[in-house]
Amino acid sequence: MAERKRILITGAAGFLGSHLCDRFIKDGYHVIAMDNLITGRLKNIEHLFKLEQFEFYNHDVSKFIHVPGKLDYILHFASPASPIDYLKIPIQTLKVGSLGIHNCLGLARVKKARVLIASTSEVYGDPTVHPQTEDYWGNVNPVGPRGVYDEAKRFQEAMTMAYHTFHGVETRIVRIFNTYGPRMRLNDGRVLPAFIGQALRGEDLTIFGDGSQTRSFCYVDDLVEGIVRLLQSDYAQPVNIGNPDEISIGDFAEEIIKLTGTNQKVVYHDLPVDDPKQRQPDITKARQLLNWEPKVGRAEGLKLTYDYFKGLSANELNEKEHIDFDRYIH
Numbered sequence: 001m002a003e004r005k006r007i008l009i010t011g012a013a014g015f016l017g018s019h020l021c022d023r024f025i026k027d028g029y030h031v032i033a034m035d036n037l038i039t040g041r042l043k044n045i046e047h048l049f050k051l052e053q054f055e056f057y058n059h060d061v062s063k064f065i066h067v068p069g070k071l072d073y074i075l076h077f078a079s080p081a082s083p084i085d086y087l088k089i090p091i092q093t094l095k096v097g098s099l100g101i102h103n104c105l106g107l108a109r110v111k112k113a114r115v116l117i118a119s120t121s122e123v124y125g126d127p128t129v130h131p132q133t134e135d136y137w138g139n140v141n142p143v144g145p146r147g148v149y150d151e152a153k154r155f156q157e158a159m160t161m162a163y164h165t166f167h168g169v170e171t172r173i174v175r176i177f178n179t180y181g182p183r184m185r186l187n188d189g190r191v192l193p194a195f196i197g198q199a200l201r202g203e204d205l206t207i208f209g210d211g212s213q214t215r216s217f218c219y220v221d222d223l224v225e226g227i228v229r230l231l232q233s234d235y236a237q238p239v240n241i242g243n244p245d246e247i248s249i250g251d252f253a254e255e256i257i258k259l260t261g262t263n264q265k266v267v268y269h270d271l272p273v274d275d276p277k278q279r280q281p282d283i284t285k286a287r288q289l290l291n292w293e294p295k296v297g298r299a300e301g302l303k304l305t306y307d308y309f310k311g312l313s314a315n316e317l318n319e320k321e322h323i324d325f326d327r328y329i330h
Contacts, residue, residue, distance in 0.1 A: 004030040004053060006071050008113075010061045010104065011078035013040030015183050016118065016176075016220070020075060021045055023224050025054060032067060035078065036060040038092060039085050044183050062092070062099040071111040073231060076104045077118045079152070082188040083145075083272065090148040097152025098159070105163040105171075114170040116231045117160050119238060121177040121279055122150045131246075131280040134175065134238050144273050157238065164236050172230050177242025177281045180301065181220030182308035192217065195253060196309050199260040209271035211250025216280045218243035219301035222294040229290040242281035243294040259302055 007024050011017040012033030017040065024031050025048060033045060033056045048054040059065070061078045079096050080086045086093040101117060108115040124132045125140035140150045157173055164171040184190070186197040198205050218241070226241035247255075253266050286292045 004028060005073070006030045006032065006069065007073040007075065008032045008034060008067055008071055008107075009075045009077060010034045010100070011040060011076075011118075012056070013037060013042055013044050014077065014081070015044070015181075015185070016081075016179065016223070017075075017077045018044035018183055019181070019220050019224050020077065020227065021048060021054070023228060025051065027228075029053070031055075032071075033057070034059050034061060034065075038089065039080050039185075039188075041185075061103055062095040063103070065103045065107050067107065067111075071107070071113040074104050074108050074111075074113050074115045075118070075227075075231070076101055076115065076156075079118070080149070081120075082185075082190045084188050086149040087145060093148045094152050097149075097156045101156045101159050105159065105167075105169060108169050108171075109163065109167050114172070114231065115160065115163075116172040116174060116227065117156055119157050119173050119175045120149075120153050121175055121240070121242065121281065122146070122276075123154050123157065123175065124276075125150060126276045127278060130278050131244060131282040132240065133282040134240055134285055141273075146273070146275075161236075171236055172233070173236075173238040174227055174230050175238050175240045175242075175281075176223065177218055177240065178215050178279065179218045179220055179223045179242070181305055184305070186309060186312065191215065191249060191252070192256075192305070193309070195256040196260070196306060199256055199262045199264060200309060202262070202264070204265045204267045205253045205256065206267055206269060207249055207253060208269050208275065209249070210268065211253065211266070212248055213271075213275065213277045214246045214248050214279060215252070216243050216246045217252075217298055217301070218294055219296035219298075219304070222296050226286060226290065226292045229292050230286075233290055235289050239285050239289065240281040240283055241286055241292070242283065243298075244281055244283055245294075245298060246278075246280040247298070255298075255302065259306055
């Protein structure tokens with residue numbers, strides 16, 4: 001029997017990291033999961049603990065990383081990913097995108113492993129190009145409240161390419177657009193879980209801005225498939241992975257109300273500083289290079305996600321994660 005390939009996944013207890021753990025376990029890998037649990041949750045991966053081909057380390061990747069034995073792949077997904085997180089922990093957000101990626105790339109160089117880093121559509125900022133293509137350099141405010149996340153990811157891309165060109169490390173960069181599905185934190189400040197949580201609690205749905213701003217939502221299984229294909233490809237430049245089916249936030253709120261069968265009102269608040277007005281991926285490269293495009297429509301994906309949230313306990317449903325929007329609003 002062939003020896004299992006070994007993969008290190010940082011941020012493994014988070015929303016995306018946990019789904020990646022599931023996928024690589026299913027594909028026959030030995031998965032080494034790492035997370036300091038600052039935003040990740042053990043319950044996302046506890047079903048894997050009994051498996052011989054899974055191991056977990058409670059560790060901050062911004063510190064030195066040591067993994068004994070061979071490594072074939074490293075996926076760097078450790079990072080706060082929502083405003084409620086990176087406004088509370090801005091320094092840690094910057095450190096995981098700088099010191100964290102440096103440690104991962106150094107480990108990859110020693111182990112001769114291939115690295116895939118999780119970048120984001122936020123590198124495009126509030127875009128002046130629509131839809132966003134990989135050759136667009138972005139419109140980012142480095143000193144605004146979102147800058148700690150946006151610039152951490154931009155630096156992460158630059159560091160990754162430097163290791164690729166200077167040290168010859170095999171690297172891949174995925175630019176992830178809005179993704180949703182089971183295991184999202186219900187009150188993490190992102191629009192989809194926020195809407196569903198408000199609907200389930202019988203609260204009015206809150207829109208920041210006038211609702212005309214757009215997003216494009218990709219179901220998590222589609223995203224994971226795109227990441228796997230990119231990891232196995234020979235392409236080192238950034239690739240957008242997301243669903244180009246664009247919708248306004250106002251229309252999306254109405255979809256949630258219809259899905260949940262509730263009759264909440266929609267209430268409006270000021271738009272946060274530097275919040276992007278449009279977000280839609282151009283996935284031409286993904287289609288051509290990876291033969292990938294999303295398969296799960298929004299109606300199907302939302303039902304799967306809503307069914308997951310309906311199964312949460314009352315305590316989980318009512319758990320509040322406070323965000324100081326006074327620091328975030330014009």
